[in-house]
Amino acid sequence: MLKGKKIVLGITGSIAAYKSCLLIRNLIKKGAEVQVVITPAGKEFITPITLSALTSKPVISEFFSQRDGTWHSHVSLGLWADAMIIAPATASTIGKMAHGIADNMLITTYLSMKAPVFVAPAMDLDMFAHPSTQKNLEILRSYGNHIIEPTSGELASHLEGKGRMEEPDVIAQVLDNFFEQQQDLTGKNILITAGPTYEKIDPVRFIGNYSSGKMGFALAEECASRGAKVTMVCGPTALNCHHPNICRINVESASEMYEESVKHFPESNAAILCAAVADFTPEHRADNKIKREGNELCLHLKPTKDIARELGQMKKPGQILVGFALETCDEVSHAQDKLQRKNLNFIVLNSLNDAGAGFQHDTNKISIITAEERTDYPLKSKTEVAHDIVNKLSSYL
Numbered sequence: 001m002l003k004g005k006k007i008v009l010g011i012t013g014s015i016a017a018y019k020s021c022l023l024i025r026n027l028i029k030k031g032a033e034v035q036v037v038i039t040p041a042g043k044e045f046i047t048p049i050t051l052s053a054l055t056s057k058p059v060i061s062e063f064f065s066q067r068d069g070t071w072h073s074h075v076s077l078g079l080w081a082d083a084m085i086i087a088p089a090t091a092s093t094i095g096k097m098a099h100g101i102a103d104n105m106l107i108t109t110y111l112s113m114k115a116p117v118f119v120a121p122a123m124d125l126d127m128f129a130h131p132s133t134q135k136n137l138e139i140l141r142s143y144g145n146h147i148i149e150p151t152s153g154e155l156a157s158h159l160e161g162k163g164r165m166e167e168p169d170v171i172a173q174v175l176d177n178f179f180e181q182q183q184d185l186t187g188k189n190i191l192i193t194a195g196p197t198y199e200k201i202d203p204v205r206f207i208g209n210y211s212s213g214k215m216g217f218a219l220a221e222e223c224a225s226r227g228a229k230v231t232m233v234c235g236p237t238a239l240n241c242h243h244p245n246i247c248r249i250n251v252e253s254a255s256e257m258y259e260e261s262v263k264h265f266p267e268s269n270a271a272i273l274c275a276a277v278a279d280f281t282p283e284h285r286a287d288n289k290i291k292r293e294g295n296e297l298c299l300h301l302k303p304t305k306d307i308a309r310e311l312g313q314m315k316k317p318g319q320i321l322v323g324f325a326l327e328t329c330d331e332v333s334h335a336q337d338k339l340q341r342k343n344l345n346f347i348v349l350n351s352l353n354d355a356g357a358g359f360q361h362d363t364n365k366i367s368i369i370t371a372e373e374r375t376d377y378p379l380k381s382k383t384e385v386a387h388d389i390v391n392k393l394s395s396y397l
Contacts, residue, residue: 012038014123087165094140148171185394219274220243222383332349
C-alpha cells in the first residue's frame, strides 16, 4: 500500500537516528518516495550525504541555502506528502510540536502538514516517563497525531526500560497498514447527519442546542478518506468540508433533516446518525417577532419526527445503522434501550459527566455498545474517535 506514496521523514537529534537509514530502505523497498527533513542536532548523529544517497533526494535542514538563497518551502512539503513520520522523535522535538515552537525546518513542516503525522519517540526511560513528556504526547494525540509507542530494552544510557524507538520494519508496517485501511470503504455510500437543528419560535428566535458539528464532520472526513462516498445532512454550523467525496446538504430544522435522511438512506450502505436533533419543536411559529407582553411566555411544544426510529424501520438486510447517545445519567442503560428500540447495529455513547467529552470540545470519550458487548475508549481527539467508530463500522460492512 506504500507504492507511490510520498513520505516526509523527520529525523531529530537522537542516537536512534541511525535507524532512520533502515527505515528509509524499508519505505523505498515498499515503493514509497521519501523526503528527509532533519534538525541541526540530527546532523550530529547522521550525515545528510548518507541520507541523500539512500533517498536520491537532497536532504532538507535549513530554511534556505546560505550559498544561493534557495528557499525550502515547508508549506509545499505539507501539501506534497501523503504522510509524515518523525523517527526518532526526541523529547525536545515532541515538546516543540505540542506547543508550536517553530524554530527549525522540521517543526515548521509539521505545522504545515496536511497529511497524517506519525511520531516514534526515542529517549531515555526517565525522560519518556517524565510528566512533561507524557503530557506533550497526550497533546499530540489530541491533535490527531499517531504515536508509535517506544519499546523496552537496553538504552543508550545502558539502563533498561521503555524508550527505545520502535524497529524500522515495524514502523514501515504501521504506515503500510494505515494506507491499506484507508481504502476499506471504497465503493460504499455512507449517510451521516451532523450538527444541531434549530426549531423556529418566531423569525428571530429558535430552540437549539450546543452541538458544534465537529464529531459529525470528523466522521465524514474519515469515511471519505477511506474511499466512501459520503452524503452529509448538516444542521447550522460554521464548519467546512474538505474532502471531495463529501456531498453536503444543509438543513435547519429537525423536519428538514428527517426528509433528507429518509430520502438518501435507501441508497446508502450505512448511516451514522451523529446530529443532535431536537426532540421537540414549537407547535405554532409566530410570523412576526414576539413582543414582551406580561411576565410570562408559554410555548407549546410537539415531538419532532424520530429519524433513528424511522431509518431503523426502513433498514434492509445488509444496511448498517449507527446511532449516538449523549446522556447525563444512567448512561449505559439509556443507550442500550435506544439501541434496541431503534433497531441500531451499534450505538456510540458519550456522557456530559466526562470532562472533555460532549458538545463544543475538540476531544471526546466514547463507549461503543452492541447487543453483545460494550467497548470503552479513553479521551481522544474527535479525529481519533472518528477513526475508532469507522473501524467498527468497517467491520460490519
